[in-house]
Amino acid sequence: MTTTLPRPSLDVRRADERFTTEISWLDSKHSFSFGRHHDPANTHHGLLLVNNDDVVRPGFGFDTHPHRDMEIVTWVMQGSLVHQDSTGHNGVIYPGLAQRMSAGTGILHSEKNDSWRLAGDVHDEPVHFVQMWVVPDESGITPGYEQLEIDGELLSGGLVTVASGMPAHADAAAIRIGNRYAALHAARLRPGQSVELPEAPFLHLFVPRGAVALEGAGALGTGDAVRFTATGGQRVTATEPAEILVWEMHAAIAA
Template structure:
């Protein structure tokens, strides 16, 4: 558990993120892990080590590659993403579907634009998604996979628990992650609707679409993020139709 912390809020604007661009991929990185440009001042916040917003063009995707000892949560914003892994799991991830992969002792997987499979149809739609990594409580667990549709729960305009390893979210979370100090929440808000941030030593608020106003912080637009330390409970109000992703973390990574 974290020790004595100084209350701070750090706003990170969309354009400040490091970008990786290929012919088929536009990836924006909130942290430096995996960017090829190490930044000791931007390795993580709380338990969150990777927070990438990816746009994958039709007919393309990430070929089979390995991961180990990481809890990986994928949240699709547009289009659909095909997942396949070495444990035999496969599925199509789309907006409103929560998905978690536990890399554990080691896993191979691929992620491709869903239209990649449709050889008889000309693909036209990019897939846009956010992928987030947190460390597990313990290394060397058995790899695993879980997904569940929560689109209906998001219709209420409240903060919905997408993924959690915390006991107090055991009955509320859509999917489980193997870290007892972390939880991911999401909300889809109409203009004027509000949600309150959780109280936690570390919070990460990301706005994947629309614009919001955060109490005591100000305006956050699409792609912006705010990192809270030793503070919480602020009201987040939608200025336009908006979506927010909130990581609630009660520990920090020891890197």
């Protein structure tokens, strides 16, 4: 991990430029190298290694699999995702619920779109979620899990700190992550509403749904992302109902 100051830049990545994994039950778009998709020039930005935009069909999901030494934040846009892990945590993640899993020394977990029926009422919608991985600043920690509902805070239309390990956000973050140089913010914006991005050595802006205009760069649509280096302070304005996810990072993975 390094805190060396980089040169200023702004790199727009369009939705259709992402790696794609499509199978019968999964439509997954990868902002960075992931699985069988590898590009040595596109492995991470700042501390962010994974930004996967997933849609899972009803009744399917990811079977039990391992992780180690990674901070994993899951953000659901539509539907619900059932989580179970080897530390005994289980629950349902839904829109407006912040969830973090610290893999640490090693953890097994599964994530499923469990359709269910009650009194003849069938709930079988796809689940759409974004899963993001950042490296921890300390390896070998005890695995952990945390979740908290922040739907009410998102109604403000401003940037809400979803997850952070930064001391500056000690009282503002919904959930904690094991990296003191990183924070995730989210905003739900109505047309005409805008927010100002934080300033940091590294920022990653992702638009999982809707459309916005970024000051100095123009229109961004669903699935578009921007990688900022040594900049920030630009305004993001919704041109239709939209949601944005912003990683603020004050260090990077050492080359």
